[in-house]
Amino acid sequence: MGLATVLLAAILLLGAASAQADEAIPLTASDRVFIASVATDARVFHAAEPEGLAIQILQAARRHSLDPYLVAAVIRVESGYNPYAVSKAGALGLMQVMPFWREVLAVPRANLMKPAVNLDVGCQVLARYLKQYGGKVTRALGAYHGSWPSRVYPQKIEKAYAALY
Numbered sequence: 811m812g813l814a815t816v817l818l819a820a821i822l823l824l825g826a827a828s829a830q831a832d833e834a835i836p837l838t839a840s841d842r843v844f845i846a847s848v849a850t851d852a853r854v855f856h857a858a859e860p861e862g863l864a865i866q867i868l869q870a871a872r873r874h875s876l877d878p879y880l881v882a883a884v885i886r887v888e889s890g891y892n893p894y895a896v897s898k899a900g901a902l903g904l905m906q907v908m909p910f911w912r913e914v915l916a917v918p919r920a921n922l923m924k925p926a927v928n929l930d931v932g933c934q935v936l937a938r939y940l941k942q943y944g945g946k947v948t949r950a951l952g953a954y955h956g957s958w959p960s961r962v963y964p965q966k967i968e969k970a971y972a973a974l975y
Contacts, residue, residue, distance in 0.1 A: 844868060847974050848882045857891035863925065870929035874937040880947070881905075881933060883970035884954070887963075893925045905932025908956075 837845070845864040852860035867885065871878035888906035889895035901908050902922040911931055912920050922928050939950035951967050952958030 841868060844878055844882075848878075851882070851886060851974055852891045855886075855891040860891075863891065866926055866929055870926075870933045873930070874933040876933055876937055876940075879971055879975050880967070881929070881936070882974050883967045884932070884936065884951075886970040886974070887966045893928065894923060903928035903932075905929065905936075907932045907935065911935055 845861060845868065848864035848867060849860035852863055857863055864882075867882050868878045870876075871881045885891060885904045888901075889904050891904065893904050895904070895906065896902055897906055899908070904925055905928055907922050907928055909922065911934075912918050912922070915931060915934055917931070920927050920931060922931060936950065936954055939953045940947065943949040943953065948961065948964040949958065951964040952960065955963040957963045
């Protein structure tokens with residue numbers, strides 16, 4: 811097991827990722843627009859602490875080199891910003907991460923019901939699919955959802971993305 815895997819496991823298991831939401835991060839004007847947009851959208855879904863959630867989304871997206879609007883759109887569609895969402899298939903949390911990803915990512919005890927952990931794992935999965943499919947967002951989203959080759963899910967994400975952006 812490599813050092814990066816050990817460090818990631820420690821962050822996820824100890825919940826240190828949630829502490830990152832409290833860190834002061836340099837915010838650009840576009841970051842502020844993102845936070846305001848996502849917080850407003852999250853309020854519609856009755857999310858608790860929408861500004862804090864928007865910052866956590868921004869941070870997780872940055873850590874994994876993802877477009878934060880894409881991550882927020884996935885969350886909007888997958889869980890409606892509900893960190894306690896559980897699908898009929900067993901997907902958990904904000905990004906509706908399937909539990910088997912804990913094993914794949916070597917973090918078997920990660921609590922996917924913790925928003926910061928779920929965001930980190932979900933962003934890792936999405937980033938992995940984007941890399942696997944050469945940056946093809948539609949294909950990566952279909953794989954993330956497990957519904958490829960249907961384009962219904964990617965179209966839902968595109969619509970949510972447009973609503974946020």
